[in-house]
Amino acid sequence: MTAAPKPAPIRDARGKRPQFYEAQGLDQAMSMILVLASEFAVLRERMDTLERILEAHGIDAAAAIEAYAPTTEVLTARETWRQAFLARLYYLARKDAADAARGDTDTRFRETIETIAER
Amino acid sequence: MSVEMVNIFQQADHAVLPKPLHDERARQEFAKSMKGFVQQRLLPGLAPVFAGRASRAFARAEGRPPADRHDIRRAMVADPYFQHYAAANRIAQELLWDSVIDSIERELPALNARAAELSAASRAPLETSPDFPTPRYVTALDIHCMPGGYAGEVAPGDISTGALYDRGVYLYAMGYMGPMNDDMGRSVVNWLRRNLPGFAPQRILDMGCTVGHSTLPYKEGFPDAEVIGIDVAAPQVRYAHARAAGLGLEVGFLQRNAEATGFPDAHFDLVVSHILLHETSGRAMPAIFRECFRILKPGGLMIHADLPPFDRMDPFAQFILDNETWYNNEPFWGAMREMDQLALARDAGFPDPRFDTAPMAVLEFAAQSADYADAAAVAEREFTAGEYAPGGGWEILFARKPE
Numbered sequence: 001m002t003a004a005p006k007p008a009p010i011r012d013a014r015g016k017r018p019q020f021y022e023a024q025g026l027d028q029a030m031s032m033i034l035v036l037a038s039e040f041a042v043l044r045e046r047m048d049t050l051e052r053i054l055e056a057h058g059i060d061a062a063a064a065i066e067a068y069a070p071t072t073e074v075l076t077a078r079e080t081w082r083q084a085f086l087a088r089l090y091y092l093a094r095k096d097a098a099d100a101a102r103g104d105t106d107t108r109f110r111e112t113i114e115t116i117a118e119r
Numbered sequence: 120m121s122v123e124m125v126n127i128f129q130q131a132d133h134a135v136l137p138k139p140l141h142d143e144r145a146r147q148e149f150a151k152s153m154k155g156f157v158q159q160r161l162l163p164g165l166a167p168v169f170a171g172r173a174s175r176a177f178a179r180a181e182g183r184p185p186a187d188r189h190d191i192r193r194a195m196v197a198d199p200y201f202q203h204y205a206a207a208n209r210i211a212q213e214l215l216w217d218s219v220i221d222s223i224e225r226e227l228p229a230l231n232a233r234a235a236e237l238s239a240a241s242r243a244p245l246e247t248s249p250d251f252p253t254p255r256y257v258t259a260l261d262i263h264c265m266p267g268g269y270a271g272e273v274a275p276g277d278i279s280t281g282a283l284y285d286r287g288v289y290l291y292a293m294g295y296m297g298p299m300n301d302d303m304g305r306s307v308v309n310w311l312r313r314n315l316p317g318f319a320p321q322r323i324l325d326m327g328c329t330v331g332h333s334t335l336p337y338k339e340g341f342p343d344a345e346v347i348g349i350d351v352a353a354p355q356v357r358y359a360h361a362r363a364a365g366l367g368l369e370v371g372f373l374q375r376n377a378e379a380t381g382f383p384d385a386h387f388d389l390v391v392s393h394i395l396l397h398e399t400s401g402r403a404m405p406a407i408f409r410e411c412f413r414i415l416k417p418g419g420l421m422i423h424a425d426l427p428p429f430d431r432m433d434p435f436a437q438f439i440l441d442n443e444t445w446y447n448n449e450p451f452w453g454a455m456r457e458m459d460q461l462a463l464a465r466d467a468g469f470p471d472p473r474f475d476t477a478p479m480a481v482l483e484f485a486a487q488s489a490d491y492a493d494a495a496a497v498a499e500r501e502f503t504a505g506e507y508a509p510g511g512g513w514e515i516l517f518a519r520k521p522e
Contacts, residue, residue, distance in 0.1 A: 004228070004274075006227060006228065007227045007228055007231075007273040007274035007277065007279070008224065008273060009220045009223055009224050009227070009266070009267065009273055009279050009280075009283070010266040010267035010271050010273065010280075011217065011220060011266050012266055013216070013260075013261035013264040013265060013266045013267075013268075013448060014258075014259075014260050014261040014268060014448075015260035015261055015264065015448040017209075018205075018209070018445060018446055020202045020203075020205050020206035020209070021202050021206065022202075027206060030203075030206050030207075030210065031206075031210050031213070034153070034207070034210045034211075034214065035214065037149075038146055038149040038150070038153075038214055038218075039146075041145065041148075041149045041152075042142050042145040042146055042149065045141075045145040045148075046141060046142060046145065049141065088217070091213065091217065095213075109260070109450075112259045112260060112450045113444065113450045113451075113453070113454070116255075116256050116259065116400045116401065116450045116451050116454070117400070117401040117451065117454035118401050118402070119400065119401065119402045
């Protein structure tokens with residue numbers, strides 16, 4: 001018996017994404033900056049959680065971190081994480097391609113608003 | 120009045136809500152914080168930017184000042200401040216959904232199995248149909264930019280877009296809907312208690328119920344009543360049923376269209392909807408009013424909690440609100456606000472429809488949860504277009520079918 005494939009949720013919303021900035025590419029740059037800001041906040045929060053837990057257990061994390069040497073397994077896990085991170089960073093490039101693949105355009109978006117008001 | 124509070128509102132857990140890992144939760148919190156920042160710190164700058172800069176540039180170019188929300192929009196889209204505001208708002212919305220999908224993807228397909236198990240143990244009816252015709256106004260765009268929309272399914276018996284909506288709408292509302300996302304339903308139930316103290320409905324219908332977050336307060340408020348929620352999207356209906364079952368409430372959820380529900384004439388004492396009408400269409404909305412009239416018993420009550428018409432606010436406020444049409448995939452949002460809702464209700468047979476404000480139930484949440492201790496401040500706010508739940512109240516349209 002083969003297991004059913006694990007379902008993958010839909011990531012891109014239907015409907016052409018507006019461009020807010022006149023300069024080409026700036027919308028994508030802004031989204032990347034904010035994804036980075038989000039990840040910075042996540043990381044900071046995790047470090048904070050970790051240090052508080054360690055402190056509660058009487059462990060000096062700072063010295064142990066300096067002495068740490070990653071194994072092959074750890075190196076692999078870190079590279080896998082970095083690739084997933086880059087995929088998140090470029091989510092707008094994915095959305096742009098999805099709009100193009102579905103044929104979603106500004107014209108189609110405007111037509112939807114007009115026709116939905118009527119019928 | 121500006122509200123300077125640190126928003127630490129947290130959603131209450133329940134059986135089918137996805138359980139985020141530490142970092143998933145931190146990403147979700149960041150999206151919620153960013154929405155709050157955009158509304159509290161960036162939004163207030165739009166008025167001075169328009170008055171001091173964008174309206175003048177428009178007047179220089181056009182030889183006349185901006186006259187309506189369409190002119191204001193044309194003036195503002197060229198301004199860098201507005202571009203940053205609108206882009207940040209949109210990106211926060213995108214990050215919000217993506218952060219929740221991470222939790223859902225990790226939990227699939229176990230999440231669907233959990234929901235099916237909860238539903239199987241409930242005696243309340245659950246009805247979906249694989250060939251149900253989902254109306255175009257729900258499928259043409261993914262409303263709120265929620266990937267998959269209400270009706271998207273990626274597996275048999277899928278509830279993932281229901282889970283996405285439940286967690287996402289909590290973050291979208293920055294927790295102001297309360298720990299169970301039930302503020303709108305509670306607000307209307309409170310309004311009924313205050314204005315119709317003896318009202319004891321036996322059958323209650325919630326139209327366009329999505330995950331049933333607004334439906335459940337009616338079961339809590341009228342425990343002896345038969346309460347039913349309907350929605351056109353199967354994943355929402357399934358999730359709503361499992362969610363209610365997990366919370367120990369017997370509420371039926373059926374995949375039905377509010378335009379033609381299939382219920383008998385004169386069946387319900389109370390028919391309600393919450394932020395449904397603006398997600399329908401110019402043809403569906405009057406049909407929904409007529410259907411409400413048909414399925415209500417004589418003397419029964421119709422209540423729609425939705426958006427006030429544009430004629431109740433100035434053009435700048437209209438422009439701010441209309442950004443939802445253009446940037447948040449809400450194709451009917453602007454057009455709906457230009458419709459004469461009272462006339463539509465009268466045409467459907469209701470002799471005396473009226474608008475009223477149902478104050479937000481947010482004050483009650485402070486008593487439920489420690490992280491809601493500061494919620495009272497929200498009820499004191501004045502109307503600010505572009506903020507979630509402005510003015511601390513919901514606009515309701517209510518009408519009674521004649522005896």
